[in-house]
Amino acid sequence: AQSVTQLGSHVSVSEGALVLLRCNYSSSVPPYLFWYVQYPNQGLQLLLKYTTGATLVKGINGFEAEFKKSETSFHLTKPSAHMSDAAEYFCAVSGLRWGNDMRFGAGTRLTVKP
Amino acid sequence: EPEVTQTPSHQVTQMGQEVILRCVPISNHLYFYWYRQILGQKVEFLVSFYNNEISEKSEIFDDQFSVERPDGSNFTLKIRSTKLEDSAMYFCASSGQGLDNEQFFGPGTRLTVL
Numbered sequence: 613a614q615s616v617t618q619l620g621s622h623v624s625v626s627e628g629a630l631v632l633l634r635c636n637y638s639s640s641v642p643p644y645l646f647w648y649v650q651y652p653n654q655g656l657q658l659l660l661k662y663t664t665g666a667t668l669v670k671g672i673n674g675f676e677a678e679f680k681k682s683e684t685s686f687h688l689t690k691p692s693a694h695m696s697d698a699a700e701y702f703c704a705v706s707g708l709r710w711g712n713d714m715r716f717g718a719g720t721r722l723t724v725k726p
Numbered sequence: 727e728p729e730v731t732q733t734p735s736h737q738v739t740q741m742g743q744e745v746i747l748r749c750v751p752i753s754n755h756l757y758f759y760w761y762r763q764i765l766g767q768k769v770e771f772l773v774s775f776y777n778n779e780i781s782e783k784s785e786i787f788d789d790q791f792s793v794e795r796p797d798g799s800n801f802t803l804k805i806r807s808t809k810l811e812d813s814a815m816y817f818c819a820s821s822g823q824g825l826d827n828e829q830f831f832g833p834g835t836r837l838t839v840l
Contacts, residue, residue: 648831654833655817655832655833656769656817656831657831658830661828702768702769706829713771713774713784714819714829716761716769716770717768719768
């Protein structure tokens with residue numbers, strides 16, 4: 613079984629500051645890991661994903677995440693926050709088998725202050 | 727770019743009524759999913775569907791729920807007798823066969839049960 617825990621339901625940063633959103637996973641098989649962003653009243657948009665290979669993955673909008681197996685973590689970072697980054701961010705995990713369901717974390721709401 | 731579509735975008739119904747939420751997955755995808763998100767809460771897996779049958783379902787997916795692929799393009803979620811607590815955003819997703827197991831999400835249907 614897979615699960616994810618997102619530390620911090622709400623993160624607030626100043627514009628231009630580093631963004632760090634934390635995600636730890638639990639999985640009985642090598643995981644596939646994802647970060648999704650949800651803007652108000654909209655659906656889920658994939659930011660980035662880790663499946664195999666390079667542990668540092670780059671996504672859209674300047675975000676990146678590093679898969680650390682030893683720490684069972686997949687934290688999302690962005691060097692410099694923009695006002696447009698304000699949204700809800702969800703970490704998710706699924707197993708290797710095709711068609712495996714995806715388990716989401718509780719979400720982290722990112723606020724960007726001017 | 728191919729995308730998952732969902733109709734309607736917003737459905738209002740009376741408690742006890744039946745609703746059908748519709749989804750058109752990406753055309754060459756083989757796996758289909760329904761998720762729900764109660765307002766302010768995390769995204770929760772409901773069910774996955776492959777080869778015209780349910781692959782997995784969560785404890786939320788009880789007897790009042792059913793899924794169907796009535797033709798070659800649509801994938802539906804039926805709620806037989808809606809309850810107030812069924813009010814949520816319902817997301818459809820689809821994925822193909824492939825090692826990256828990426829699920830593509832639709833924009834969601836907001837269901838309001840009065």
